[in-house]
Amino acid sequence: MSIATIFEIVLAAVVLGLGIWTIVVRETYSATVGFVAYGLLVALIWVRLDAIDVALTEAAIGGGLGGVLLLGAAAQLRDSEPAVTDAAGNAVRVCAAILSALTAATLAGAVLVLPDPAPTLAPAAVSNAWATSLANPVTNVLMAFRAMDTMLEKVVLLLAIIGVWSLAPDSAWGGHPGPRHQADPHGVLVFLARLLPPIGIVVGIYVLWTGANHPGGAFQGGAILAAMWLLAIMAGLADTPPVSSRRLRLILVAGPGLFLVVGIAGLLFGSAFLSYPPAQAKPLILAIEVAMILTIAATLGLLLAGAPERRTGQ
Amino acid sequence: MSGVTVFGLCAAAAVGLGLYGLITNPQPLRKIIAFNLLGSGVFLLFGVIGRRGAAAGMGNDPVPQALVITGVVVAFSATALAIALVLRLFQTTGSTTLSNAAPSGTGSNPSGD
Numbered sequence: 001m002s003i004a005t006i007f008e009i010v011l012a013a014v015v016l017g018l019g020i021w022t023i024v025v026r027e028t029y030s031a032t033v034g035f036v037a038y039g040l041l042v043a044l045i046w047v048r049l050d051a052i053d054v055a056l057t058e059a060a061i062g063g064g065l066g067g068v069l070l071l072g073a074a075a076q077l078r079d080s081e082p083a084v085t086d087a088a089g090n091a092v093r094v095c096a097a098i099l100s101a102l103t104a105a106t107l108a109g110a111v112l113v114l115p116d117p118a119p120t121l122a123p124a125a126v127s128n129a130w131a132t133s134l135a136n137p138v139t140n141v142l143m144a145f146r147a148m149d150t151m152l153e154k155v156v157l158l159l160a161i162i163g164v165w166s167l168a169p170d171s172a173w174g175g176h177p178g179p180r181h182q183a184d185p186h187g188v189l190v191f192l193a194r195l196l197p198p199i200g201i202v203v204g205i206y207v208l209w210t211g212a213n214h215p216g217g218a219f220q221g222g223a224i225l226a227a228m229w230l231l232a233i234m235a236g237l238a239d240t241p242p243v244s245s246r247r248l249r250l251i252l253v254a255g256p257g258l259f260l261v262v263g264i265a266g267l268l269f270g271s272a273f274l275s276y277p278p279a280q281a282k283p284l285i286l287a288i289e290v291a292m293i294l295t296i297a298a299t300l301g302l303l304l305a306g307a308p309e310r311r312t313g314q
Numbered sequence: 315m316s317g318v319t320v321f322g323l324c325a326a327a328a329v330g331l332g333l334y335g336l337i338t339n340p341q342p343l344r345k346i347i348a349f350n351l352l353g354s355g356v357f358l359l360f361g362v363i364g365r366r367g368a369a370a371g372m373g374n375d376p377v378p379q380a381l382v383i384t385g386v387v388v389a390f391s392a393t394a395l396a397i398a399l400v401l402r403l404f405q406t407t408g409s410t411t412l413s414n415a416a417p418s419g420t421g422s423n424p425s426g427d
Contacts, residue, residue, distance in 0.1 A: 008317035012324040019328050019351055023335035028343055035347050042354055045321055049361045050373025057383045061390050062354070069390075073343055073397045077404055088338040096337035104330025107355075111322035111362060120367030121377040127370070137372060141380035153384045160391035164398040169405075219383055296387075303394035306401065 008048060015041045032067075032074040039063030052215035053138040056207070060223035061300070068230070069304050132281040135213035142217065143285045147274045151263065154256035154292065157299045161252060165243050168308040174244035177305035181236045193235030200228035208293050212282070218289045222296030229301045240305045248298065255295030259288055322362040328355030342400045342410050346393060353389050357382045 018038040022031045040063040046055035088096070125137040125145065132144045142150050168175070183189045204224035211217030232238040241248045262284055263274040270277060276284050332352025336345050360378040367375035404410050 005317060008320055012320045016324050016327055016331075019331045022347055022351060023331050023339070028341060031344060031347055035350065038351070039354070042358065045324075045358065046361060048317065049321065049365045050368065051361055051364065051379050051382075054357075054361060054379050054382050054386070057386050058357075061386050066350070066390055066393060069394055069397060070343075070347065073401060076401060077343055077410060088340065093338050096334050099337070100330040100334035103333055104326045107326035107329055107359065108323050111319060111326060111359070114322075114363065114366060118363070118366035120369045120375045122367060122372040122375045123370040125370075125376045126372065137376035138379050138383070141376045142383065146377070146380055149381070149384050153388055156388050157391050160395045163395045167398050167402040217383075219387055300390070303391060307398055 011044060015045065029074045029078060032070045035070060036063060036067035039066060056215060056220040060220050064227060065223055065300055065304060131278050132285060134282065136211060139211050139217050151256060151259040154259060154295060158252060158256060161299050161302055164303060164307055172308045172310060174242060175308040175311040176242050177240045177302055177308050179309060180239060181234050183236045190235045193231045193237050197228040197232055200224055208289060218292040218296060222293045223300060225297035226300035230304060243308050251294050251298045255292035258291040262288060318362055318365050321358060325355045325358035325362060342412060346396050350393060357385055
């Protein structure tokens with residue numbers, strides 16, 4: 001292991017500074033902006049850790065979409081800055097500080113005494129890559145070796161969207177999520193919303209396709225597609241679909257549904273749940289990923305749009 | 315000290331900071347941000363451990379990487395659900411306080427906690 005470079009130390013210091021800022025700053029909006037900057041810089045740390053797949057996910061979902069979500073909520077709650085001072089008392093603050101410092105110190109100690117040589121599953125992941133004929137080990141782990149996690153995560157996305165929708169007032173049930181956005185038709189936002197989506201859609205599909213052999217995959221590609229969709233929605237060029245739409249619901253269950261079907265087929269005709277026959281592994285994984293990217297893009301977009309607010313035609 | 319260790323210490327500090335913010339900040343949105351900070355520190359610890367497990371031509375162990383990718387997406391969906399809950403609370407009560415002694419008094423629970 002090499003000595004830390006100035007760049008790494010400065011990066012860690014700036015990330016930590018932004019972390020402190022998001023916790024101590026008084027205004028919620030400032031904290032949110034700090035957290036978005038934090039998320040983007042953390043993506044740089046992931047690049048330095050040689051985990052490009054994670055860096056892409058962190059930048060697209062953690063920094064990008066998560067940032068939009070938090071900023072939107074902070075803007076809506078701006079006039080609800082606490083009227084009552086239900087801030088924690090001094091005793092609570094001191095106890096929390098001691099507890100947090102102890103937790104951080106324990107973790108830091110654990111980082112300093114990690115075993116050497118470190119245990120690793122990289123050789124196992126690389127030497128079994130033949131079974132799927134995909135060259136990106138991270139995609140192999142996600143789609144084949146730990147496919148169960150990825151399938152269940154799709155179910156979590158589905159549960160989250162059901163949870164968000166179920167917060168709709170009775171009068172709006174079955175309607176469109178979020179407000180209907182209006183923008184100046186000659187403004188910059190509308191111009192960008194017309195210019196960027198064709199490029200963004202190509203990039204999103206490319207990221208999915210290249211994920212087989214290079215960093216990328218359905219998560220990162222899906223986040224890019226979701227961002228393009230949201231851009232068109234925010235510019236008022238498109239509307240969110242009503243949550244009662246059958247086609248929309250079909251897209252939302254496509255990813256986990258196809259995953260489950262392939263998994264059960266593996267159980268019936270193969271050796272185990274979610275086992276792919278090596279000869280058909282690549283087409284099967286690709287089919288699941290295509291269904292997944294649709295589900296991910298639709299779910300991420302709708303999670304940002306929020307609960308249904310308007311009946312059709314309103 | 316190597317760069318990986320520096321990032322590891324940074325991750326540990328992020329977990330501590332997030333925990334502190336989660337406990338002491340009274341506003342739900344701030345608690346959500348603090349919880350995300352905590353989670354981001356945990357993910358970074360995975361990355362640091364994976365980086366140390368670099369082998370077989372991989373710069374970072376692919377298994378923790380895949381777990382973190384799954385984790386980031388799950389954290390995002392949980393955050394979206396939490397924010398939807400806070401916004402709904404704001405719509406129905408006009409405030410986002412979690413305290414029972416809220417001045418609005420709408421639907422307040424007389425039995426205390």
